[in-house]
Structures are given as C-alpha cells and as structure tokens.
Amino acid sequence: MKRLDPPAFNATQAIEVCASGISIHERAQALLDALPVIQASEAEYRELGPAGQLFQITESNIVTSQIDAVLMGVIYKAHFARKGSPSRALYEQIRMAPEYGICPLCAQRTVATVDHYLPQSRHPKLNLTPVNLVPACSDCNKNKLAGVPTRAEDQTLHPYFDDLGNDRWLVVEIQASSPPTISFAIRPAGAWNDVLIARVNYHFRVMGLGELYAAQAASEMADISYSLEDVGVSTGPVGVRQHLDGQFRSRYDRDANSWKTALYEGLRDSDWFCTEGYRMIRNRRP
Template structure:
C-alpha cells in the first residue's frame, strides 16, 4: 500500500459545492439541511481513523429523514462525481492524488475511480466526506466491494491513516523448479504491532496482491532472462549475484517495499538461483 496525504478540503466544501450544482431545489435543500449531520460524522471519522478504529462507526440507512441512503447515492453519482458538475474538480483532485496515478491499495495498477472506504450503502453520511474517498484501480474497488470490518484486524489498509514505514517488510520466497517458483510474503516489523500485522495480511488476501505480484514478477524475470544468461556465461554465479544486487539497490532507492525490490532481493539471496536457477526461467514447467 502507498501512503497518501488526506485531501486538504473537508465535507463542508464538498457538500456546499455539490448542492450548488443540483438543479432540483428540494434535493439541494435536503443535502444542505443534512450538513450538520455530515460534519459530525466527519469529526467522528477523523478521530477513529487516526487510531485505526473505523470499524466502530455505526451503520445507518439514512442521513436524515429527508435524505435516504439511496438518494445520497444518487447525489454522489449524478451530481458530485458527474462530469461537468461544479464538484467534479474536487472528485478529480482526490482521484489524481497518487504519484504517477498508481493505485495506493495495490501499488501496481492505474487509478480508475474513487472508492468509499466505508461503503455508501452502509454509511451514507460519509458519501461526500473526502477522507472516506480513496483513489483506487477498478480491480481493487471491485475486490473490496461493500465489505465492512467487525473488528480491528478485518480492516483493509487506509492510505490516509496507515503508515507501514520504510523498514523492509515485503519479501520473496524462491523455490527451485523449472521455471523458478516465486511467492511473496510479509515479514512484519516489530513496530507494527499485532493488529497492523494482521491487517496487512488481510489486505493482501482481500486485494489478491500476492497473485498480482507473482504475475508481474514472472513477467519481469522473463524480461531479464537473456541478460542473466549472458552475465552468467561471462562472469559466473558471482556475476549474476552482483547484477541482481545492482538491480535491487536501484529499486530499493526508489521504494524499499515494492514488489520489484523484494523480487531482486530474493533472487540475489538465492544461491540456487544465482548458480543455476537463472538458466531455467525460459524452461517449460513440467
């Protein structure tokens, strides 16, 4: 997961800007009348989010008696996020926040949408709350769906509140096979604590990140197979290890816990791979 700074604006701006673009007077008024409720919900969200306790927020079916969850969903889709609406620029500011447009939930695919961390249908009071709106790729958005945690360990990671630090935690395990078999694992630093460690594992399962990274890593190894064979032919296992170490250091300088950093570290540290495994990348699996 990639850490993101939370949006610099709050629910007051999103609600007022959205209401200004609604041409149905009764709907606009219902939204403005709900502003105090939405503001109070935002305060609660910020307090609980900072201590990883968003699962404690009670679900609701309405915002106010005049503003149901269904109507709030219509307001979000047809007014707040609609192209050409006054509030669309706020939506885009959230969507385009990640560096290079990379999804913060998987750190791999391109952002395509804005996801409600706490889902719209269960938490309509937070539909227009910026800190509940997270840029995401389509796959992460679909995988997360409308699931809600019932305890701390079941919460997926939140880019605005969760910081995994810079200590190495993503590692690769190499198994001798033809071609080499790789898998990603999480090595939890002590500073995380038991709850955060469980949440990271949960996030990886829900988002299918191991499968995603394995596929990307297999493609990466196929790309470098020729160069590794050339290095091995001229400089032997030590040359292969040195080449992989250079690749690791380059990736580490950019991101200590990218899948590429973990891949090159794992390949470098595998005696089997440096001696013979690199020659089996292009071999058919039997």
C-alpha cells in the same frame, strides 16, 4: 499499500460545492441542511481513522429525515462526481492524487475510480466526505466490496491513515524449479502491533496481492532472463549477484516494499538462483 496524503478539502467544502451544482432546489437545500450531521460524522471518522477503529462507526441507512442512503447515492453519482459539475474537480483531485496514477491499494494497477472506504450503502453520511474517498483501480474496488469489517483485524489498509514504514516487510520465497517459482510473503516490521500485522495480511488476502505479484514477478523474470544469462556467461555467479544487487538497490531507492524490490532482493540473496536458477527461466518467444 502506499500511503497518501488525505485530500486537502473537507466535507463542508465538498457539500457546498456539490450543492451549488444541483439545479433541483429542494435537493440542494436538503443537502445543505444535512451539513451538521455530515460534519459530526466526519469529525468522528477523523478521530477513529488514525487509531484504526473505523469499523466502530455505526451503520445507518439515512443521513437526515430528507435524505436516505439511496438519495445520497444519487447525489454522489449524478451531482458530486458527474462530469461537468462544479464538484467534479474535487472528485478528480482525489482520483488523480497518486503518483503516476498507480492504485495505492495494490501499488500495481492504474486508478480507475474513487472507492468509499466505508461503503456508501451503509454509511451514507460519509458518502461525500473526502477522507472516506480513496482512489482505487477497478479490481481493488471490486475485491473490497465483499466484506464489512466487524473487528479491527478485518479492515483493509487505509492509505490516508495507515503507515507501514520503510523497513523491509514484503519478501519473496524462491522455490528451486524450472522455471523458478516465486511467492510473496509478509515479514512484519518491528514497529507493527498485532492488529496491524493482521490487517496487512487481511489486505493482502482480500486484494489478491499474492497472486498479482507472483504473476508480475514471473513476467519480470522472463523479461530479464536473456540479459541475466549474458551476465552469467561473462562474469559467472558473482557477476549475476552483482547485477541483481544493482537492480535491487535501484528499486529500493524508490520504494522499500514494492514487489520488484522484494523480488530483486530475494533473487540476489538466493545462492541457487545466482549459480543455476537464472538459467532456468527460459520463457522466450518461439
């Protein structure tokens, strides 16, 4: 759920560099011969992507009469992404793009691979097209495999095209329990249309972000429990709230919608947590 700049090179460059590293002459030539088809497909993708309409691109199991989806898969894996190939630097450029190597789809785990936003088996023409290649952690990569969207609402978010803005939209609900129970929810920003609201919810569900963030939040609270109790003893609920506010502002300054930003905002705003809940975390080592 983090926006990324699209790769700074296009399909033509990817294909030409990839072909230069293929020693099987006929295969390299077949790939170069496919350029017009691949370029047309890339142009369609660039037009539909910003409008959130990529699901409309027609599926196909061939690129040209010479290259089917299987061969294109081989070209991607054995040539384009192969370590030591001339195109590997392009692959790495995509994989290494996110700040701190954090997956843009979950904003939590580290990038492990490059994901085809439109799957390579159904869209071989887009197999080496940079704007269809998104860095991802292996969990997000696996979670996304499941479905092929048939309508706009069922598309996961695309880091190169979808911008959720800087209004606060990720929020927590706090249940007064011992330990406190934190769950995450989406509060749509004013600028979002109905399709984007549906897509953010779909993305959240497919990637399992509710469970992921809840687990991280529980662990974070266990981490801060000792210092919060310390603050509570010396300055009471007002001091606890002030402390949480500082933590919130520090996270918000970097990312308005990280799970940490949402967590600290929710804790700060909870009267129950600031008066007694902070003493109920108590998940210490024995």
